[in-house]
Every structure is written in C-alpha cells, then in structure tokens.
Amino acid sequence: MCYRMRDQKGSSLILFMGIAAALAILAIAMVALLGNTMHNTSREQTRTKAFDVAEAALDVTMQRMAVTWPRTTDYTWPSTDQATFEGRFDTQDFPRPASGQFVKVWVFDNVAGPVISGWERTAPPFDYNGDGLVYVDAQAYVGKVGARIRAEVQTVSFELNVARGFAVWSGGTITATGPGNNPNITAEDFAAGAYSSVAYAGGGFVNAQSLSAGYVVQQDGTTDPSQPPITQATIDELIGIAKLQGQYYSGATTPSVQSLPLNSYAPPPGLVILDFRGLGGTWSVKIQPGTYNMTTDQDWSNPGTLLVLGADLEFGGQVKFCGLVYVDGNVTSGLHGTPIIYGALVSTGDLYLNGTAEIHYVDEALQRLDSRWQTSTRLGSGGWRELQPRTGT
Numbered sequence: 001m002c003y004r005m006r007d008q009k010g011s012s013l014i015l016f017m018g019i020a021a022a023l024a025i026l027a028i029a030m031v032a033l034l035g036n037t038m039h040n041t042s043r044e045q046t047r048t049k050a051f052d053v054a055e056a057a058l059d060v061t062m063q064r065m066a067v068t069w070p071r072t073t074d075y076t077w078p079s080t081d082q083a084t085f086e087g088r089f090d091t092q093d094f095p096r097p098a099s100g101q102f103v104k105v106w107v108f109d110n111v112a113g114p115v116i117s118g119w120e121r122t123a124p125p126f127d128y129n130g131d132g133l134v135y136v137d138a139q140a141y142v143g144k145v146g147a148r149i150r151a152e153v154q155t156v157s158f159e160l161n162v163a164r165g166f167a168v169w170s171g172g173t174i175t176a177t178g179p180g181n182n183p184n185i186t187a188e189d190f191a192a193g194a195y196s197s198v199a200y201a202g203g204g205f206v207n208a209q210s211l212s213a214g215y216v217v218q219q220d221g222t223t224d225p226s227q228p229p230i231t232q233a234t235i236d237e238l239i240g241i242a243k244l245q246g247q248y249y250s251g252a253t254t255p256s257v258q259s260l261p262l263n264s265y266a267p268p269p270g271l272v273i274l275d276f277r278g279l280g281g282t283w284s285v286k287i288q289p290g291t292y293n294m295t296t297d298q299d300w301s302n303p304g305t306l307l308v309l310g311a312d313l314e315f316g317g318q319v320k321f322c323g324l325v326y327v328d329g330n331v332t333s334g335l336h337g338t339p340i341i342y343g344a345l346v347s348t349g350d351l352y353l354n355g356t357a358e359i360h361y362v363d364e365a366l367q368r369l370d371s372r373w374q375t376s377t378r379l380g381s382g383g384w385r386e387l388q389p390r391t392g393t
C-alpha cells in the first residue's frame with residue numbers, strides 16, 4: 001500500500017515537472033515572440049514617422065516651388081527654412097540619425113543636361129529643359145530608419161484667355177488723328193493662326209483716317225465684340241497673382257506710381273497692376289516723355305501685362321511694350337507720345353491716339369500670356385513612389 005502511494009506521488013511529481021517545463025518553454029517562446037513583435041512594431045512606427053517627415057518635406061518643397069519655380073538655378077532649401085522645418089519635429093519623438101541629415105530634398109530635371117560639379121546626377125537640379133516638370137526626391141531618417149519618396153512635380157499656370165483678334169478694343173470712341181502723325185493699327189502675324197486683328201470701338205470711330213475699314217469687323221466670329229477681351233473675373237485673379245509677386249500698387253503705394261520705372265520690370269513676371277479704384281477723385285497715370293523700352297523690339301517671346309484700373313493712361317513718351325495693355329479708363333497719347341505696342345491695347349473708355357502711335361497685333365504674344373504666370377504646382381501624371389532610402393547623405 002505504502003509503495004503504491006509512493007509510486008503515485010512520484011508519477012505526479014514527474015507529470016508536474018513535465019507540465020512546468022512545457023509551460024516554461026512556452027513562456028520563453030511567448031516572451032521572444034512578443035519581443036520580436038514589439039521590435040517590428042516599433043520599427044514600423046519609426047518607418048511611418050520617417051515617411052511622414054519625407055512627405056511633409058515634399059509638400060513644403062512643392063509649396064516653395066509654386067512661388068519660385070527652379071527655372072535656371074539649383075534648387076535648395078534656405079538654411080533658415082530647413083531649421084524651421086526640422087524644428088517642427090521634436091527630437092524625442094523623432095530622434096535624429098547618428099550621421100547624415102534628418103531630412104533632405106533633391107530636385108533634378110526630367111532630361112539629362114550639363115553635369116554640375118558635386119551633383120550626383122547627370123540631370124541638372126532645376127527645370128533645365130523648361131517644360132515645367134522636374135523630379136523631387138525627399139528623404140528623412142528617424143534614428144536608423146529612413147524613408148524616401150520620389151515625385152514628379154509640374155507647374156500649374158494661370159490662363160489669361162484674352163479674346164483673340166483685337167489689336168485695339170475701346171468701350172468708348174477711338175480717335176486717331178493728327179496730320180503728320182500716323183497712328184496705325186497693323187496685324188503682324190496673320191500666318192500664325194486663324195485670327196485677323198480688328199479694332200473695335202463701342203462708341204464708334206472719330207476721324208480714324210488711318211484705320212482700315214476692314215479692321216472694324218470681328219474675324220473669328222466666335223466672340224461677341226461688344227464684350228471686353230478680358231473678363232472681370234480674370235482681372236480679379238490677375239490682381240491676386242500681382243499681389244503675390246509684389247507687382248500690385250494701390251492705396252498707400254499710389255504716390256510712387258507716377259514715377260514707377262516701367263522700363264525696369266523685365267519679365268518674368270512681366271505683370272504690373274496700378275489700381276486706383278475706390279480712392280476717390282480722378283486719377284491719371286502719365287508716362288513722362290522719355291524712352292521706355294519695356295520689351296526688346298519685336299521680341300514677343302516674353303510678353304507682359306500692364307493693367308491700369310480706375311485711372312486714365314497717358315503715353316507721354318516713347319514706349320515700347322510687348323503684351324497686353326488694359327486700362328479701365330481712357331487712353332491718350334499726346335503730341336509727344338509714341339507708344340508702340342506689340343500685342344493688344346484695351347481701354348474701357350475712350351482711346352485718343354494723337355502722337356505717332358503704333359499698335360501691332362501679335363497673336364503669338366497673347367498666346368504666350370496663357371502660360372506666363374505659375375499659380376501652383378501639382379503632382380505630374382507619374383505621381384509619386386517610394387524608393388530605398390540612401391545612407392550617408
């Protein structure tokens with residue numbers, strides 16, 4: 001009896017030890033598995049953080065390039081911008097890598113070009129071919145874990161959509177006068193498109209001996225000639241662009257407008273808006289006698305736009321301008337005024353050409369205005385993809 005009890009106790013002990021051993025092995029395995037899982041989760045969280053930083057860097061770069069597209073120079077973040085950006089990610093949650101940069105951005109063109117010393121690619125770090133498309137690589141390292149994104153970035157341009165075919169448009173009367181003076185309106189490039197130039201005057205023509213009768217007929221037949229060639233909505237949008245570019249003058253800045261060095265605003269951006277609306281009184285912008293070459297003669301590859309709102313414009317000097325002149329008021333050219341415009345002249349009021357004015361309708365110049373001002377950037381059709389991050393950068 002005693003032996004049988006001892007045997008039973010012995011068997012129970014062995015069974016217990018076996019179970020305990022199995023449990024211990026299971027516990028060790030569980031701890032190892034848990035540790036591994038936690039490690040992987042932690043690494044994945046860090047990778048997500050690195051990706052978020054790289055994505056934020058791409059967003060900031062696209063915003064910066066919306067204001068300043070890298071046309072001709074290397075694209076880099078100013079050191080202050082870099083410091084500000086990095087300061088938004090505290091070092092506790094986003095530990096910095098032991099070596100290399102926390103975040104870095106590369107820009108390179110979609111074509112090969114001249115190799116730039118010290119640059120890792122054969123494609124120049126700006127829009128070398130000028131097609132409004134570049135690649136942006138954004139990389140971030142959080143601790144030892146990195147993430148890198150490559151995006152195709154394109155410019156988005158504002159389309160001016162000037163109604164084509166108007167060399168001169170006036171909401172009032174067009175007076176072209178003065179013996180010995182030869183105000184004339186000519187069409188420069190019939191061959192470039194289906195548009196012929198016309199002069200339209202809502203109030204009719206007065207003594208317009210040097211205007212061909214054929215010019216008063218709208219040629220393309222698709223646009224109502226009684227409507228200004230540029231809409232108010234477009235003007236409002238242009239004001240927004242001019243403000244962004246520091247080329248909008250109004251209110252407190254108007255005293256300086258009279259002496260505005262019009263010949264100094266070489267394109268780009270080629271946009272100046274003088275706005276006198278709502279100021280009370282009668283305003284007139286006079287271009288003083290003198291020579292103002294606002295464009296290279298007959299070079300309409302870089303046209304500009306001059307808008308005068310709520311004031312008259314008087315050409316008192318010899319002015320050469322390529323692009324669109326729009327005046328919400330009257331336009332006069334005095335005895336000494338010899339405006340030469342390659343593009344179009346629009347006046348909501350009367351147009352009085354006395355000096356030796358020449359208005360040359362250039363359709364190509366107006367076409368080019370449609371891609372003149374970049375308003376933003378967007379991802380190109382190639383979108384973005386994730387790449388293997390590079391160490392030691």
Ligand SMILES: [Ca+2]
Pocket residue numbers: 109110111126127128129130131132133134
């Ligand atoms: Ca390009």
